[in-house]
Amino acid sequence: MPPETDELRRAVDHLVDLVNAPSVTGDEAPAVDAAERIARDDLDLSVLRMEAEPGRDNLLIGDPNPRIILCTHLDTVPPHIDATLSDTHVYGRGACDAKGVAIAMLYATARLFRGDKGDGLACLLVVGEESTHCGAMAAAASDLSPQHIILGEPCGLDPAIAQKGLLKLRLSARGSSGHSAYPELGVSAVHRLLDAIERLKRVDLPNDPTLGPTTMNVGRIEGGVAANVIAPSAEAILLFRCAAPVDAILAEIRSRIGSLVTLEELNRAEPYAFNALGLSPGPAVPFNTDAHTLLDLGASMSLMGPGDMRCAHSPREELSFEDLADGIDAYERVVGNLLAGE
Ligand SMILES: [Zn+2]
The missing domain is CATH 3.40.630.10 (Zn peptidases)
Structure with missing residues (x-):
């Protein structure tokens, strides 16, 4: 109308x-x-x-x-x-x-x-x-x-x-490169990064009756140089929408990823x-x-x-x-x- x-x-x-x-x-x-x-x-x-x-x-x-x-x-x-x-x-x-x-x-x-x-x-x-x-x-x-x-x-x-809180992180993985025909001679940073993300996908992050679930988005991912090279480096940008104090969520994330990747906090806001x-x-x-x-x-x-x-x-x-x-x-x-x- x-x-x-x-x-x-x-x-x-x-x-x-x-x-x-x-x-x-x-x-x-x-x-x-x-x-x-x-x-x-x-x-x-x-x-x-x-x-x-x-x-x-x-x-x-x-x-x-x-x-x-x-x-x-x-x-x-x-x-x-x-x-x-x-x-x-x-x-x-x-x-x-x-x-x-x-x-x-x-x-x-x-x-x-x-x-x-x-x-x-x-x-x-x-x-x-x-x-x-x-x-x-x-x-x-x-x-x-x-x-x-x-x-x-x-x-x-x-x-x-x-409103939910927010936590933006950069995960960085380091590897050592080499010929992909000999994976035992190097360490793939891309594989490490994917392992870390896979672990985080399985974490039960806090759920609040008012705010709902904490959610994770892997918004950006990049790394490696070519299909036949073991990747020397890789990184991902993750955004968590937080239904609990940000420090509690960050501590849980750190404990899950261990030393697979390094973690840099880019931005945060409390609920x-x-x-x-x-x-x-x-x-x-x-x-x-x-x-x-x-x-x-x-x-x-x-x-x-x-x-x-x-x-x-x-x-x-x-x-x-x-x-x-x-x-x-x-x-x-x-x-x-x-x-x-x-
Ligand atoms: Zn707006």
Whole structure:
């Protein structure tokens, strides 16, 4: 069904504009410019640019000294995909993760300011979430001092109860090379690496009633030189989504792989329990957000947002007009209650 109200028609048009503005992580400027235009020129909101890195700005939209922040990200994973429309949905890169969320936040913010209820509220649209979290890091190091942050990622409009932690590791194996016709004369690093991974696949990693299972992804693997050479080196990048404290999982991994490979920790984030805003919470989310980066601001944090993350990072990414409308309503309601309750 086409959008029913003028406001939703404009919101859909703005989402199409924002999706069409390229924003692959590291080159977010066109989308930052587009979001600034939408907020300032079309929604009549004040906009402050806050540099995250040279040429890469976060946007703070609304009250420059906010007590409540609606926060999501403008960057997207590659490749850029232009927007297309059906009678019911917007498609394209970022339609749900997280430009649809950003438009819902901006429209809710505009409604509250139009009704003179926006004092103390700002939208923080950051860069760099899909990679180094540099936008959130810059915000965390800024003078902002919010009491509450509502993070937006597509996970439905019931606030998520928690998010899993994360542990990214590099496993490196060393061997000694030689002619593959005489395997007894060398040690294959590829075989060692595969043995280590096979051991890890059989580990019973922690399962939590709220967070669900700890999962492992062998995301990248490389090594060796040729089919007839015993491989002198090999490495793999693994990502664990953690349902228990990261150190406990790391200790289990170390004990299983023994001395087969060396292990380097590349990144970690502990599981985080969100504030459910007094509402009945939705399930824990298995993906990572800017939450752990924003901890330094000392605010309580919630996570909710329109759309379904399962279509994100794929060529099928989409957001329905209905979800966009519900997202605007939900953010307006929740933030309105928070501001009124203070
Ligand atoms: Zn996202």
